[in-house]
Amino acid sequence: MNEAISRRKFICIAAGCAAAVATGCSDLTHTSWFRNNFRDMSPEELSSIIADLEKKHSATFGKTVTVGNEPPLPGVHFAYALDISRCVGCRRCVHGCVEENNQSRDPEIQWIRVLEMDQEKGIDFHHANPYYDPELVPQEGHFYLPVACQQCKNPACVKSCPVGATWREDDGITVIDYDWCLGCRCCLSACPYGARRFNWGEPGLSVEQMNPKTHYLGNRPRMKGVAEKCTFCIQRVRNGQYPKCVEICPTGSRKFGNLLDPESEIRYILKNKRVVVLKNELNTDPQFFYFFG
Amino acid sequence: MTQRRQNPRGVFHFVIPLIILLGMAASPVAVLSASDEHDPPPQRASRAADIPVDSLVFETPPPPFRDPDLFPCSECHNEDQPPNPERRILEEMHEEIVLRHDEEHRWCLDCHDAENRDNLRLANGTLIPFEKSYQLCGQCHGNKYRDWRAGVHGRRSGDWNGDKQYLLCVHCHYSHEPRFQPIAPKPAPLPPGEIK
């Protein structure tokens, strides 16, 4: 590792000026371009980068932006459960998530996708419709299946990433280092649930829309050309709060908790309800359980 | 020479009444700390708050009365207005309340106590305050009640590893017409072809 860092320092000196001159791109500052992967950073490098980020975002958005890097809590393995007999397809989770997690409004990015399905067909993706827009929901003869990152225990996206920009943390959340991501979109091809999103253009996020309480691996503002996805609101759950979608759901269909805590509502659901996971034949082992309350 | 040795029989004379007394004192405590599966025998009292039916505490917001000016009900429903126990559709007051909740078998005074309108009544006649209306719902909707207690049915906010706040059943299900009404959905996502 030391060898790698000194090699990088050399390249930094030799190539940094040339690169900056050649492209004239203002993004190629020393701190932004030459940093390590989050997992390889020393505590000093991380805290200096976070300080830079907070300064930069606070200046851009005109409010005090914090970028946390709370580590996983010990003895915690997050899991999620969604009651598909209660979901009415109102999409408050989708929009609450967008606001909480600083998703780009234009081009539009939404981490949660609610699929309207036929009651007669059951869970059948080829007859699902995410673009339903009636006056009232739920519509007769339909049920609703929100899909976002399943936080798999055996994630296909992590396996496919050529630069190791995405990995699974100890508390079960699969995260992305936005400053390391190459934008090759192998992860988008690999995910069976369509959970990964890509910043095709420069994200559009206004000052009013910006949520200033962020996490380095979660909802801090992203940049063009990188992947992103649901992180179970890592900035909230590592501080004891529920994810935004759980709180905002008007029918209480969304449940969340620590799988290792026998008193949690997640364990109650696994014990007393019958859960299904999506596409289980692919062996991704999702930690997102759909049940019938 | 002092008489130090105690009469053994005398000990038992003292102990047995003591045990009986302790037992009598302990029994209400045992009853009170039991779960509400073992309901206490029916009691009538002027103030229902004196009787803890369910020792579990659920922090909830206050009950959402549609017309808060009507509470307390005893302002009208008192000695001056004796209750009319005849099952009927109301015509003079509260006629705007249309019961769509097992209306084939139930009517108002099955849930609202006839003598004590400031309270609700359980099937065995026990009075409960409006703040604990979930106990009334739980009588028939036992599965949902158990799920609600575990936080699995309905909204519950707070911290996943800390304090939690519940809602009453009636916060989402209007007691006289509990079926969840359809709501307007938030906007649909943009199809990919329209993202420029």
Add this chain to the structure above:
Amino acid sequence: MTNKQSYLSEAIQGFGKFTVFSVREILSGSRVFWSLVIGLSICIGLGLVAYMKQFDDGLITTALRDQMSWGFYIGNFTFLVGVAAAAVLLVIPAYVYNWKPIKEVVILGEILAISAIIMSMLFVLVDVGRPDRVWHLIPGIGRLNVPSSMLGWDVLVLNGYLLSNLAIVTSLLVNLFLGKEPNKKIFYPLVLLSIPAAIGIHTVTAFLYNGFPARPFWNAAILAPRFLASAFCSGPALLLMLMQLLRRFTDFEIKDSAIWKVAELMAYAMFLNLFLLGAEVFKEYYSATEHLIHMKYMFQGIDGHRAIAPWMWLSVVSSTIAFLLFLIPRTRTHPVTLNIGCILIFIGVYLEKGMGLVISGMTPDTLGEIYEYLPTWNELFVAQGIFAIGSLVFIFLVKVATPIMLEYNSRESAD
């Protein structure tokens, strides 16, 4: 001076002379040569302009979206890796069986491989969202995720193949230029190594697709054999046409027997290509599981979405006619039918790899949504720019190689 020092200084001097010679070659030529160079440079310029727009605005200038995250660029990348791999088709008979007629033209195959690999790597470069971060792929400096990531392996084998081909071509040309034979201890092992390397690059590229259980159209064991079969059709087809052009426009002597031998080997590959396609069609249509929907989209369209079906039928028909033309010896050896066959198979494989594979694999997407993708003008301009770069590289390398090879051949025949 020690032996080693004198050897090194001699080598540097020799390489210097070769470089001067090469630059002179590149900067002089006939009208045909110059019109090609200028035309291609204009194409490259247009491609650069289009790419700058994409670099500024992001990949939103393409028609790619979350529902179809890989498209024209990656399709071209896949096709060109196949072309690069097919150079080995000439190497095997030449060096394994020591068959002289092909040995002379092997260098053309290697040059085509170099051009194709450069193009395929450029297609990946224009496809990534953050080209400024490609250094993250460098092992030791970045964080290359091998053995887990197939794209990680692809980076290693593609660069390895490019470097080994550059080494082979450079070593051969520099030595021949200086009137020497290439160093047998380095040259021959490299050449023989390029056989498994060529198979390796296309297999790893196939595994890149194969390793996605989320995409059932790709997650088939038959994918790697299919890739190789189609590569061995398309690459040599291009090479055959280029060889005939070179025979026409330069003094390069390429025997008919060499061309016919390559065509014969291609016939086997074409049969395998069609057979494996047939095997896939049977599996999908007979089992008729939910996974059929991808092939159905490819050949029939779904719910009125039929954007690529006509192209896919064109591909199958072209490949079949080409196979028949190559099967029958008379049509295989006749220059007109031979070239028609080459063009047809090239079209067939290009449509199937460049369009059919990627687009059908992602339509419908993992949540059942159909988003019809057709590349934007910006994408097309960038792509033609990359093809122009590859063509220019090929032309320059051939321009340098031709006089050296001709002189070597005349020396050989004089001996």
